Amino acid sequence: MESAAQRKIIHLDMDAFYASVEQRDHPELRGRPVAVGGSRQRGVVAAASYEARQFGVRSAMPSVVAQRKCPELVFVKPRFEVYKDVSRQIRAIFAEYTSLIEPLSLDEAYLDVTENHKHMTSATRIAQEIRARIFEQTQLTASAGVSYNKFLAKLASDYRKPNGQFVIRPHEGPAFVEALAVGEFHGIGPVTATRLNQLGIFTGLDLRALPEEVLRQHFGKAGSYYYAIARAIDHRPVEADRVRKSVGSETTFEQDLTEPEELINGLQPCLDDVWAHCQRTGVLGRTITVKVKYADFQQLTRSRTYLAPIPSRGRLEQVSVELLTSLFPLPKGVRLLGASLSNLDSSEPTPGQQLMFPF
Structure with a gap:
């Protein structure tokens, strides 16, 4: 069995992917601070251009906060079908080099190129070629991290962003x-x-x-x-068929919550995190679960499943709050709240499919 130390792993990460696609397709947005997402009161930033990041705008940030940080921020409605098409182009380039591709989202993936279709011995050279091919075909830039395990490759890809790459060799880890x-x-x-x-x-x-x-x-x-x-050890293999089963977020509070309004407000950051992931990946879910952990560490969950994917942040909040309030009145204080989506599905509803709720 091949040891982890022998692996050659590349982590490829597109630079500000959604925002860069919008700037590519709309020249008037180039050089301007751009946020992909909704500008409404309960909107969340799905992606921010590097111009916006200079003002502190980040993905998963509430839109009202982003607008406050950057008054000149331009909000653009997400076009997930376009992002998926570009992602498929990029994935096809990966597949020319290796079959061991583990997508993490539409804009990033791990590649194991220890043995590769091109019979190339240098993972660094492979990463350079892939990044050049991506730019040639999509006019978008990517950053890459190259190392002997996934943990270090992921760290390395952030080290020379944007449009760069960094290598961490076995003796350097x-x-x-x-x-x-x-x-x-x-x-x-x-x-x-x-x-x-x-x-x-x-x-x-x-x-x-x-x-x-x-x-x-x-x-x-x-x-x-x-x-x-902490010892630069990570034996996880690149899993080509890895499918994420759920996405969730939890918050532990410094002081126990007891009032309904406190709990509903406390759940909001979890919902923001979950929906931001849905926006980044284009993946939606059909099952909503709310998790409550009381002060004495007793834990309860409440779930609801629908025939069609949850279509909006508003609907996610509505159902989550209904599940949460079904536990009222609370017998004791709450130290942790969580929300998650499962039964994930990246496909769109087919024409004529009857949904349990309107878009």
Whole structure:
């Protein structure tokens, strides 16, 4: 069996993909701060151009906040069919080099090029060729990370963005990781980074100093993952047939929530995260689940499934709030709320298909 150290992994990530497609197709938008998404009160930014990012505009940010940060921001309605078509073009280029392609969304993927269709020995050269081919065919730029595992390849692709690539060789992995802030680790979100900081862990070197048992005590199974990546170890293979089954988001509150209005407001960031993922990937779901964890760690979930995919952020919120309020009155305070979508489907409803709710 091939060891992880022998692998040659590329992480390809399109630069500001949705916004770049819009700037490509609408020359008047070039050089301007652009946000793909809705500008209405409950709108969410699905993607932001690099001009917008200079003002602090980010994907998953509420549109009203984005507009406040950048008054000149131009909102563009998403065109997911166009993005999917471009994504298919890019995927076809990948397939000329390898069959081991693991898509993460429409705009990024892992490629295992250890053995490849072109019989090329240099993964760095393959990444350069692929990026050149993408630009030639789509007039869009991509960034790439090249390394011996997925964790490092993902980190590397962010290192020279936009329109660049970076290589982390086997002997460079541990040193590269030890200098990073834990908040920059792929797989460690802001909440976990804050918890690590509270434990006195700020860098990869700090993380490496903790025994695996201690990390597991604080973070459960994820502790073993943190222990491994602090040593630049990641044995996960590139999974060509990987299909994501659900998308979800959770928030743990510093103080327990008890009032209905607090709970409904507390659920909103989770819904924003879930819907932002739907907008980025063009994938919708038919099952909505709301998760509640009480102060004593008792956990409940409530779900509802529909015949057709949930079509909007508003509908996602409506059903989620209905599921949440079905638990009222609450017997005790709530320390965590979560929302998720499952039964994911990237296909559009067929003409004449009867939906359970209007678009």
